[in-house]
Amino acid sequence: MEKKFSYIWNAFISSLREEDLISNSERDLLVVPSSVGDTSVTQWPPFLLASKIPMALDIAKSVKKRDEELLRRIKQDPYTYYAVIECYETLLDILYSLIAETSDMKVVDRIRESLEESIHNQSLVRDFRLDELHLLSDKFNKLLSLLLEIEQEGNDTAKMTQIANLLQDTMEIITQDIMKNGQGILKDENRESQLFANINLESIKDEAWREKCVRLRLLLTTKESAIYVPINLEARRRMTFFANSLFMKMPRAPQHLCFHISVLTPYFKEEVLFSAEDLHKKNEDGISILFYLQKIYPDEWKNFFERIRPKDEESRKSMMDEISRWASYRGQTAKTAKLDHQRTNSSYQDGESVADMDLAIADIKFTYVVSCQVYGMQKVSKDAKEKARYLNILNLMMMYPSLRIAYIDEVEAPNKDGMTEKTYYSVLVKGVGDKYDEEIYRIKLPGKPTNIGEGKPENQNHAIIFTRGEALQVIDMNQDNYLEEAFKMRNVLEEFESTKYGKSKPTILGLREHIFTGSVSSLAWFMSNQETSFVTIGQRVLANPLKYVTLFSFS
Incomplete structure (x- = not known):
C-alpha cells in the first residue's frame, strides 16, 4: 500500500512541477523516494524531515553521559528518529556501492560493527565523540555533491580523485576524531594500494541510486523549516485539498469494471494558444499579456525558466513556442483541455508504469469532447485571427490524440425544388498525423440549433450525441481538473450505484467547482466566490434540507 501511494503522490508532485507551480528544489523536498522499503523505517517526503538531522546533531553534541538520554531526546520527535535511521542506513548503502576493493570493504565493516556494538551495549556516548559529528556531515555533503555532478556516462578522472580523497578524509575523521578507540582500523600491513584508490561508479547510472543521493543531501543540509514548502499558494491549496480528501x-x-465517462466542454471564440504577437502586443495602458502574466504569476514564471533552462537571450527567443504554451495554459481553453486529458493517462493507471493495454482501456472508458460550435467556419475563414484559432485547436488535437472536436457545419446544397438552401450537420473530428483532422461522424440536423435556444446550451446539446458511456460531465472552459483529483474519478462514479439515498439511485451528481481564473482580476474573484456561495454551498444545503433544519433549530 505504501509503495502504491508513493507512485500516486509522486505523479501528483510531478504534475505540479510540469505546471511550474513548484521549483526543482521544492519537488525534491516533496517526493516520496521510489525505493520505498530500502530502509527499516518509513521514508517520509523530505519536507517532513527538514532540519531533523541538524537538530539531531545538536542533541548529540549536548548529551555527555548516557545513551538513554540521547535516545529519549531523539525519539521525542518521531520524524527526527526516522531521519537519523534513514540517514545512517542510506549512507552505508551508498558507501558499500562505491567500494571496489575488499580491503576497503573491511574498513567500513569494522566501523559499522564498532558502532552497532556500542549501540547494543549502550556505550555510544562513551565510545564516540558525538560533538564532532558535524565534521562528518560536512564531508558527506561534499561527497554527495561530487557524486551528483558526475555525468551518468563517462568517467571524470579529476572528480574521481576528489571523491577518493573525500572518502579517505571521512574515514580518518571517523576513526581518529570521532571514535575514541578507532586508531587501528585503518592500519593494514597487507594493503597494496592507497585507501579507496579504486572506486566503483557503476551505480551512478542508476536513477534510483542518484535519487538516494539527492534525498540524503537534503536530509543533511536542509536546516530551515519546510513549513513554507511549497511557496506557491495554488500548489498549497491543491495539496491541502488532496490530503484532506x-x-x-x-x-x-x-477493481475491474467501472463506469465509462465522457466530458463535454463548450467553446465559442475564446483564445486557445497565444501567439508571440499576442503576447507582446501592448494595450492602451502599455501592458502586454506576457508582462501581465509574469507579474501575477512571478514564481511560476521563475519555475518555468528553471525547467526550460535557456542559456542566453538568443535561446530564449527560440523557445517562444514554450513561452506561448506557458502563457496559454494560464488561460482557459488550453489549460482545461490539457488538464482534463490527464485523466486519460492517469485515472486508470495502477503501479509504476502504464502498459499499452491500460492506455487502451483508458481510451475506452474516457471520452473528451469539446464542442467548438464555429470550428468549421474558422477552418475556411480568411480572417487571420479566426484561422489562427482553427490551427490552435487542430494543434491541441495533435497534442492529445484522444481529444474529439464537435462542431456545426453549414453546407449549401440544392433541395427537392432545385433551390439552394443551407443544411446543418453536427460533425465530430479527431486529429490525424501531424497536421490534419479527420471526420468521424456527421449527423444531419433539422435546422440551425442556435435558432432554437441560447448559444451555449445548444452548443452543448448538438454535441451530446457524440459522448459515450453511462456518465456525462459538463464543464466550462474556466473550470479546472487536476491529476490528483482524476485518481479519485472511479470512486466518484460509484456514487451512481449508491443505495443510501433510497430505492432510486442518483442520476445527477454535483461536484465542487474551482474556477481558476478567479485570480485574474477583482471581478473574476467576486464571480468565483459568488459561485462558491450560491452554487456549491447552496446546493449542499438543498441536497438534504431536513438535516440542516434540525441543525439550526432554535426549539
Missing part, C-alpha cells in the same frame, strides 16, 4: 468517506473504486 483522503480521509473522507468515499465509495471503493471497482
Whole structure:
C-alpha cells in the first residue's frame, strides 16, 4: 500500500512541477523516494524531515553521559528518529556501492560493527565523540555533491580523485576524531594500494541510486523549516485539498469494471494558444499579456525558466513556442483541455508504469469532447485571427490524440425544388498525423440549433450525441481538473450505484467547482466566490434540507 501511494503522490508532485507551480528544489523536498522499503523505517517526503538531522546533531553534541538520554531526546520527535535511521542506513548503502576493493570493504565493516556494538551495549556516548559529528556531515555533503555532478556516462578522472580523497578524509575523521578507540582500523600491513584508490561508479547510472543521493543531501543540509514548502499558494491549496480528501468517506473504486465517462466542454471564440504577437502586443495602458502574466504569476514564471533552462537571450527567443504554451495554459481553453486529458493517462493507471493495454482501456472508458460550435467556419475563414484559432485547436488535437472536436457545419446544397438552401450537420473530428483532422461522424440536423435556444446550451446539446458511456460531465472552459483529483474519478462514479439515498439511485451528481481564473482580476474573484456561495454551498444545503433544519433549530 505504501509503495502504491508513493507512485500516486509522486505523479501528483510531478504534475505540479510540469505546471511550474513548484521549483526543482521544492519537488525534491516533496517526493516520496521510489525505493520505498530500502530502509527499516518509513521514508517520509523530505519536507517532513527538514532540519531533523541538524537538530539531531545538536542533541548529540549536548548529551555527555548516557545513551538513554540521547535516545529519549531523539525519539521525542518521531520524524527526527526516522531521519537519523534513514540517514545512517542510506549512507552505508551508498558507501558499500562505491567500494571496489575488499580491503576497503573491511574498513567500513569494522566501523559499522564498532558502532552497532556500542549501540547494543549502550556505550555510544562513551565510545564516540558525538560533538564532532558535524565534521562528518560536512564531508558527506561534499561527497554527495561530487557524486551528483558526475555525468551518468563517462568517467571524470579529476572528480574521481576528489571523491577518493573525500572518502579517505571521512574515514580518518571517523576513526581518529570521532571514535575514541578507532586508531587501528585503518592500519593494514597487507594493503597494496592507497585507501579507496579504486572506486566503483557503476551505480551512478542508476536513477534510483542518484535519487538516494539527492534525498540524503537534503536530509543533511536542509536546516530551515519546510513549513513554507511549497511557496506557491495554488500548489498549497491543491495539496491541502488532496490530503484532506483522503480521509473522507468515499465509495471503493471497482477493481475491474467501472463506469465509462465522457466530458463535454463548450467553446465559442475564446483564445486557445497565444501567439508571440499576442503576447507582446501592448494595450492602451502599455501592458502586454506576457508582462501581465509574469507579474501575477512571478514564481511560476521563475519555475518555468528553471525547467526550460535557456542559456542566453538568443535561446530564449527560440523557445517562444514554450513561452506561448506557458502563457496559454494560464488561460482557459488550453489549460482545461490539457488538464482534463490527464485523466486519460492517469485515472486508470495502477503501479509504476502504464502498459499499452491500460492506455487502451483508458481510451475506452474516457471520452473528451469539446464542442467548438464555429470550428468549421474558422477552418475556411480568411480572417487571420479566426484561422489562427482553427490551427490552435487542430494543434491541441495533435497534442492529445484522444481529444474529439464537435462542431456545426453549414453546407449549401440544392433541395427537392432545385433551390439552394443551407443544411446543418453536427460533425465530430479527431486529429490525424501531424497536421490534419479527420471526420468521424456527421449527423444531419433539422435546422440551425442556435435558432432554437441560447448559444451555449445548444452548443452543448448538438454535441451530446457524440459522448459515450453511462456518465456525462459538463464543464466550462474556466473550470479546472487536476491529476490528483482524476485518481479519485472511479470512486466518484460509484456514487451512481449508491443505495443510501433510497430505492432510486442518483442520476445527477454535483461536484465542487474551482474556477481558476478567479485570480485574474477583482471581478473574476467576486464571480468565483459568488459561485462558491450560491452554487456549491447552496446546493449542499438543498441536497438534504431536513438535516440542516434540525441543525439550526432554535426549539
